[in-house]
Amino acid sequence: MTLPPTGPRILLFTGKGGVGKSTIASGTAALAAATGRRTLVLSTDSAHSLADAFGIEVGSEPTPVADNLFVQHIDAQARFERSWADIQSYLLSVLTVAGVDSVSAEELTILPGAEEIFALLELRERALEGAWDVVVVDCAPTAETLRLLAMPEALGWYMQRLFGLQRSLVASLRPVLTRATGMPLPGTAFFEALQRLHGELEEVRTLLSGPRASIRVVLTPERMVVAEARRAYTTLSLFGYRVDGVVANRVFPEVATGPRDSWRDGWVDAQRGVLADVEASFSGLSIWRAAYLPGEPAGVTALRSLATELYGADDPFAEPEAGPPLRITSSDRGAVLHLSLPLAGRRDVDLARTGDELVVTVGSYRRLLSLPASLSRHQVSAARLEQGELQVRFHEVSV
Structure with missing residues (x-):
């Protein structure tokens, strides 16, 4: 179907x-x-x-x-x-x-x-x-x-x-x-x-x-x-x-x-x-x-x-009314992945990059996020948890 x-x-x-x-x-x-x-x-x-x-x-x-x-x-x-x-x-x-x-x-x-x-x-x-x-x-x-x-x-x-x-x-x-x-x-x-x-x-x-x-x-x-x-x-x-x-x-x-x-x-x-x-x-x-x-x-x-x-x-x-919990925005400075994590504290969240995947762990739960092709040549440059949203910043790596 x-x-x-x-x-x-x-x-x-x-x-x-x-x-x-x-x-x-x-x-x-x-x-x-x-x-x-x-x-x-x-x-x-x-x-x-x-x-x-x-x-x-x-x-x-x-x-x-x-x-x-x-x-x-x-x-x-x-x-x-x-x-x-x-x-x-x-x-x-x-x-x-x-x-x-x-x-x-x-x-x-x-x-x-x-x-x-x-x-x-x-x-x-x-x-x-x-x-x-x-x-x-x-x-x-x-x-x-x-x-x-x-x-x-x-x-x-x-x-x-x-x-x-x-x-x-x-x-x-x-x-x-x-x-x-x-x-x-x-x-x-x-x-x-x-x-x-x-x-x-x-x-x-x-x-x-x-x-x-x-x-x-x-x-x-x-x-x-x-x-x-x-x-x-x-x-x-x-x-x-x-x-x-x-x-x-x-x-x-x-x-x-x-x-x-x-x-x-x-x-x-x-x-x-x-x-x-x-x-x-x-x-x-x-x-x-x-x-x-x-x-x-x-x-x-x-x-x-x-x-x-x-x-x-x-x-x-x-x-x-709320938008999707996961979204990606782009600008001249790179791209930012936004993931809604309401009520999570900084100590609760762990972040890792493995190949084309972003591994997000919150407490005892883990999600493997497959990154889109547009981010395949990007590296994580920063990450922060702000007002219940995880923001992961990427910058493009020159080939």
Whole structure:
């Protein structure tokens, strides 16, 4: 498939487990449908909480739950057979020759995080079919989402540098290597399946880092949760994804009149301090607050009411105003690579140049940036972190 110039508005919701991201994602989808937008909400989270949120049975195809509103749970097995079967077949043949029993071999050839990855491939397919105005994605908890969104670029690095060489070597040395090792070597189907998987994941990355996609971080007013949300904001930006808002969920509303409750007042005071940190940490982003409700909202009406209250007069489906997290500017003095790294400190960031790649490390996450050809004869002359943006200056080397 070829990516269309325009597509649906894509909203991804992530956050620490248990903060209510499935509820917020479902409410946003219900609100989109109520405004006349044809809306699909699906989940990359193996917990599949959408059925509970809407109070209906949800199938592996888009299931209608209200006018313009469809819900889908991913059929991981069907996706597995379409995207991984040829690769698994070769891996099984290798393990069988190595003496691994069939049950263990089957388990060893399952791709780690397969369900989430195949959900992203399903997202790609749905976004490309042209049937939706809005696609809402209920993502897995933060750490899994970060690993997942980093995967397309990491696999792309391997494919670009090693795939062609390995394929050529295997083709030319197959008879010799097979006799010498006794192991079957990958055939054309294996390489084509791997290349197809890489291409589809790269299209996923193009979609999710494009101008019509953004991520919203859901949190509760607790210091540990906010600390994780801050790290997520920095890391998502590192990998080139736009974060356009933060949802503070389960906020105790302040009561101006009436009888006082010391227990409740204690929570209000504690949350007030944390919410002030949220406002300071995520300055420049939309920050929405959802009140702590006496019961968990379930069903289309309750979810839509929650989202209506949450977003107020804002348009939650407007395209993000922020530019791409990564850009390059040029002048007579050379070129500057700009990479948004909000909330990162100088001690958190490490920078290295390896050939035509810039290696940017933030905390425990690393991104390999392939530099464009226009910078191939340039050297790094300076780098600084200023107001949440890494600026790397290049100057041209005379030949």
